[in-house]
Amino acid sequence: MLSTSPVAAPRGANPARRHCLRLLLLLLWCGAAPRAHALQGLTGVHDPSTIVKQGNTYWVFATGQGIYSLYSTDLVNWTPGPRAVFVNNAYPGWINTKVPGFAGNFWAPECVFQNGKYYLYYSCSTFGSKVSAIGLATNVTLDPASPSYNWVDEGEVISTNANSPVNAIDPAVYRDASNNLWMTYGSYFGGIRTVQLDAATGKPLAGATQNAVANGDVEAAYVARRGAFYYLFINRGTCCQGISSTYRILVGRSASPAGPFLDQNGVDLNANGGTLLLSGAGRYRGPGHTGIFEENGATYFSHHYYDSYDNGAPKLGLAQLTWSAAGWPVVSRDWLGPASGTGAAGRFTIAAGPAASNLVWQSQGCTGAAGQAIVQATPAAGTCQQWDFTALGNGDYKITSALGGLAAGTANCSDANFALLQLGTYTGQDCQQFHLDRASDGSLVLAALSSNRVVEVPFASTAPGAQLGIFDYNGCACQHWFVTPVGTTTATAGSARLAGVSLYPVPAERGAFTVDLGPLPNAEATTVTVTDLLGKVVYCRRYGPQQRQLAVAAGLAPGIYQVRVQRGAASLTQKQTVQ
Structure with a gap:
């Protein structure tokens, strides 16, 4: 059974975590039958990447041999990808010149869509070492069944050695208000760094400054922009110890993509600051590795956790992210209940x-x-x-x-x-x-x-x-x-709601995206209307009834828009992010 296990080797700076991996595998496969899952399917995963969508399929990549993946068509049921990114351990040869002893167990990947391709960043390291590298592979599709499916090695992004002030693991990519590309990376060894990337190559700009933005027992950084602020999500504590893990997610914010990032009390994350966002509670122990995905009026906060209902097995979690009146993120698993708890x-x-x-x-x-x-x-x-x-x-x-x-x-x-x-x-x-x-x-x-x-x-x-x-x-x-x-007039069922419609990619690049009508019949024409957050119509087009994949080439500036798809009396409205 271990050959089909979705559990991936945890990363980190502590050599003892190698023992923890063996323990987690043993607990997952030899323990009692699992109780109800927060999500359905084989959700075992560690260090999940941000959700990325192609067509009607959502993908998450994770720590594992050759880079492991999960996919879903509804964000509820998840299935292991049919093959690793690097099949049969056929990873690029340059890696072992940078990281001697590396054996194909890749840590904490991140995937983004840009320049018409999917950019997959990944970490290569060994336990308890700063001898590490972040690499990059690209693919024009995430569908393994496509004849165009092929991961292309783009080589090293950044590397570190035993004398480096930081550790080159845990990459995450974000864009600033001017659409410039940035990356965070780092760990316990030297803290977290940010660096601007060349948007064409996906690698650091020549001479770009390495900004120290968080220190202490810190890993798994992720940055998201909202309004005038950039929010840095980090992990503190220990991972990879099942239900004994003390991992917790904290946050700070900055008016600059390069920091400094301060918590709600004004403490710099570079001075061990951080406002607590999500910690272990109930079955959900040691949450870690933030990802944020917005679609259809909701913001999903992806992460892994250790399931105390299933002997501490690491699993994929999707919670709800909202924002307080003061502009700080709030995470809750209660999709109907108050964000503050019970x-x-x-x-x-x-x-x-x-x-x-x-x-x-x-x-x-x-x-x-x-x-x-x-x-x-x-x-x-x-x-x-x-x-x-x-x-x-x-x-x-x-x-x-x-x-x-x-x-x-x-x-x-x-x-x-x-x-x-x-x-x-x-x-x-x-x-x-x-x-x-x-x-x-x-x-x-x-x-x-x-x-x-x-x-x-x-x-x-x-x-x-x-x-x-x-x-x-x-x-x-x-x-x-x-x-x-009760008391609202919101439409609640199929007669007024379009089913099976999908927008992709999410986020869209340069204002172009596709509306896939899926299984809808060909009986009616479709109107697609795009409005900005002020309600101004910036795009409107009527498509013929035989058209199934509607190309929206709106040329939109970076930002968040509302997309309304209308067929007769039925409609679907959801947000679309443009970068």
Whole structure:
């Protein structure tokens, strides 16, 4: 089984971490059967890169032999890539001249799209050493099935030796307000550096200044720009020790891409500063390695964590990133609950996902009695179609009927496929608790904590009265739900929402991107409208009904835009970032 393991060797400065890798592998494959995952599929990963999207597929690269990858089509179910970047350890020969003893276990890659290609940065090192190098490979596609798929070695980006003041690992790339390209890198050995890159080559500009921006027990730096500030995310603490890991994510900000970066108390990250953003809690231990991806009205905060429900195995986590009134990032796993933690999230209706039935959850018979089945029904006014969500922390929720206050759960607390949902007195059992994950189309997937199975309409029935149950996740629209606050007029279902539409690449380069209509029928023309954040229309075009991939060549300046795709009465609106 180890040959197919998604677990990758952790990086770091401590030689003892080699032992930790063996321990993590042992725990993952020899431990008890895992409980419910925060995401579905084989999510084992360490040091995930920022999510990058090509077509309808999302990719993450990670630490591992030959560079490991995961992909998803909905941001919920993740599958290991079919092959490593460097197959059969056939990595570039220059690496061993810079890093003697390197054996193909690449650390902490990062992938960005620019100049019409995907630029994959990676780290080469050995445990407890500053003899390290960051390399670069490019590819015109991330699809291994494409005849154009080919990783091209672009050579060394930067390297260090035993006498260097810094360690060349953990690359991350960002752009400043003038669209200049920058890179952060570094570790415990000498802290974190930033350096401007040549946008054409992806390598440091000749004579560029190396800026020291964070020190101490620091790794895994990442910079994101928002408004007038650049935000530097870092890790402090120890990784790679399973549930004993003390990794935590902190942040500081600067008006300059080169720093200095100060925390909320005004302390420089170069003086051991940093405002705590995300630390271990519940099943999520030792979170690390920030990535930020924006799409469809949401900002996803990617990272790895060690799962205490699964013997400390490292896994991919996707949380929600929002911003405080003072302009500081806030990370929460509660997609409905308050960002500050537990508490009542509110009262909602729950409608079937796109291309399903547009029916809503209802307590059958509308009496709110114990044992009453939870079914799908035609939308109508009444509290038996309203549900109170209470956040329990870390993305877990209790769901109770607004009529009578009894909790949703599986009959007889079963965790089997086809177990049916009904109302009962809340006892705190995990068959009455659900973890919510947000899919790429804005719908939610509700996984019962007693299993890794999700709430669905059995057999994708569109008949009113069908009782809901749980089943293994398979991506069916019948397993996706739109949860809408009571009293709003937001469209919640397939008749008003375009399903299967995708924008790529994200972010767009030089204002050009594609709208892929996916499985939509050819019956209607499509209108694409792009507006800036002030609501000004900067692009509008009508496309014929036979066109499936709509090229948007808007020539937009760098920034954030709203893209609206309209077909008849149905539409999709989402943000698009242009660099």
